[in-house]
Amino acid sequence: MTTVEIVYRYAAPPSEQAVTALARARDVYGIRHLSFDREARTVRVEFDATRLNAAAVAKMLRETGLEIEEDLPQIATPAPPAAAPTA
Secondary structure, three states, X not given: OXXXXXXXXXXXXXXXXXXXXXXXXXXXXOEEEEEEEOOOXXXXXXXXXXXXXXXXXXXXXXXOOOOEEEEEEEEEOOXXXXXXXXX
């Protein structure tokens, strides 16, 4: 699994309908986490890049009714360090 985080800036606060749809989006296979920063008007999506890509995530967000203005740079989440071999 390759975990990727992408941040999208949205134009207007999500409507009640969009919030309900976004809550269901968390159940999409490959979506690991959604979080909002209302002050910065951004949504951060953590997803499994072996299941989804940034275009599919953006499309899914737009289909919920969220007005995406721009996507900000992607951040790859580092894999946990491998366990040290035991002797």
